[in-house]
Amino acid sequence: ETGVTQSPTHLIKTRGQQVTLRCSSQSGHNTVSWYQQALGQGPQFIFQYYREEENGRGNFPPRFSGLQFPNYSSELNVNALELDDSALYLCASSRNLDAGLEQYFGPGTRLTVT
């Protein structure tokens, strides 16, 4: 069984640029959630995708957007990057909505905005 994978592992961008982060869910999982973890903080929920539709969103501005593909992989897009967007971005998958709390995390993408 393949676990959750994310790419890239590290990324450096300049303020104002756009970034796309990618996530492959664990085999057999159809629900993907994205979290932002700032240094010294716990992860904060960005949004969740289930069967290619957004199924809940945290307190993040519209410049944070996402997609889920038919194979249940997912992308997180961030436009007009700000310095405060520097963080570890985590993707988590779960078997289905009913098992949504049993989430399995990928290793994350470390984004640095300069």
Next chain:
Amino acid sequence: TQLLEQSPQFLSIQEGENLTVYCNSSSVFSSLQWYRQEPGEGPVLLVTVVTGGEVKKLKRLTFQFGDARKDSSLHITAAQPGDTGLYLCAGAGQAGTALIFGKGTTLSVSS
């Protein structure tokens, strides 16, 4: 707004000592989860507690869910250097499937 407060924020102990980490909220959660996260990696699920008063054991780790389902604790017996890491508690948000995390407890166990 649902919040989870973890204490202590930092803990530095010697190998063989016991410790307890607390996770408290003014809100009721249908379940709570505990994760451990090592530097540069994603959180790894340790346990899920669902029933008020529930106690679960995972080797030297004991997890308890408060009777009112507003708090939880993690007790480690005879800590080892391999227990070093960031311990996070998380509960289901009002949306139902999003996790709300505490800020975490950074544990350092030295030999």
